Amino acid sequence: MKSSDDEISFLLKKAIALSDLGRKIEAEALYLEVLDLDSDNFHAKNGLETLVSLSIPQWHFDMLADENRNKAFQKAIEEYVNKNSNVLDIGTGSGLLAMMAAKAGAKSVLGCEVNTDIAEVAEKVVAANGYQDRIRIVGRHSDRLKKGADFEEKFDVIIAEVLDTGGLGEGVLPSLRYAINNLAKSNATIIPSGISLKAVLIEAPKLQAVNPIREISGFDLSPFQQFRVSDTYKLINLKREPHKVLSDVFPLRSFDFKKLPKPTEFDAPDIEPLKINCTGEGQLHGVAFWFDMHMGPEDSYSSGPDGELVHWHQAIFFFENPIDVKKGQQINLETLYSDELIRFRLA
Known part of the structure; x- marks a missing residue:
């Protein structure tokens, strides 16, 4: 012993x-x-x-627990998938949406998952539920799929739940561009069909203290700033995080996933000017934003603070130098759009 x-x-x-x-x-x-x-x-x-x-990123579990998200996809899949459908599920993860498609009667389903560890488990999930005859899991990105080698017939339905808290950060636009141009039939259905972004000016003193990092408890911690990823947005839960709203909610861009914009690089973003009126007095720390997810012409679901989709929460972009604002003051704002990131500048 x-x-x-x-x-x-x-x-x-x-x-x-x-x-x-x-x-x-x-x-x-x-x-x-x-x-x-x-x-x-x-x-x-x-x-x-x-x-x-x-x-395996732990947000997978929060996502799977988002009952309204699951119901929204199931409703759309049941509406658009039938016995003649060849379905591509981009970013299949656990295989849940792929199995929804198979259960809805799809002729075949191909699930792509770039994380090979997750892909291996997804294969086991599919087999455990008895769908291995109609669902195939591939452990690579969808832009590496080739007709003839990976599939015989182009796809009637593309499922692409590759949305992060800010909408674009998981690469939904480039993924769908490739899929529409190379993998999908001309009349293919895209699920979701698009997103519309919404935003609000915000004061968030607790999080602003480390975005960027300056003085903490009377000590200069600015050298620690080298570990912070700058010029990007972060997740915020506006239901829990202390904050003050400094404007009405205002619209940002909408994206129709069948009519995608041209590719836009990080270093050459598409800049859109906005004029926003302040509804209160405070210190403007940044812009909080979220998206409405469209599941066809009728159904939409929001990831906003009062929305149905709870696991995404909201995104926040902090300005490097906050400013004091007064009620009625007009803020000149620039929104910088690139394929996988949304940023903001005070003009």
Whole structure:
């Protein structure tokens, strides 16, 4: 018994060390070796679970728990998918939407998932639910699919739930451009059919203290700013985060996913000027924004603070230098649109 305990202890220490070095495959092998010796070993089970969780973003669980999001997709899929449909699910994740399509009667479903660890699990999920005869999971990006090698017939329906909290950050525009030009039939249905962005000027003192980082508790922490990703938006939950709204909600751009804009690079964004009137007095820290997700001509769902879609929350873009504003003051704002990012400037 002592020899076995010593061996398990040695293997666990080595697995932890390899995990810390980022050598995931070797660490997994050692944890499995421990479980061969002791099938109930908590440390080995916990180590394996931790390794898996590090490769899978935890927002997947929040997304799957968003019942209204799931119902919205299921309703649209049941409306547009039939027995003659070949369906492409871009960013299939767990395979949930692909299985909704199969259940709705799709002739075939191809699910693309760039994260190979998730793709492997999605295959198991599909098999566990008995849809492996109609759903195929591919562990790569949809822009690497080739007709003849990966599919025989172009797709009648494209499902693309590749939306982040700010709408565009997961690459929905370039993904759909490639899919429409190379993978879809000319009359293909896109689910969702588009998004409309909305925004509001905001004071958010708690988060602004570290966006950018300056003085904290009387100490200059500005050198720590090198670890912050600048000139991008962040997630905010306006239901929970202390804030003050400084304007009415105003519209940003809408995107029809069948009529996509031309590609726009980060360094050469499309700039749209806006004039926004302040409805209150305070310090303008940034712009909070969200999207309405359109599921055809009739149904839309919002990720806004009072919306149905809860897991996305909202996005916020902080200005590097906030300004004091008064009620009735007009703010000249520039919105910078690129394919995968929305930014703002005080003009």
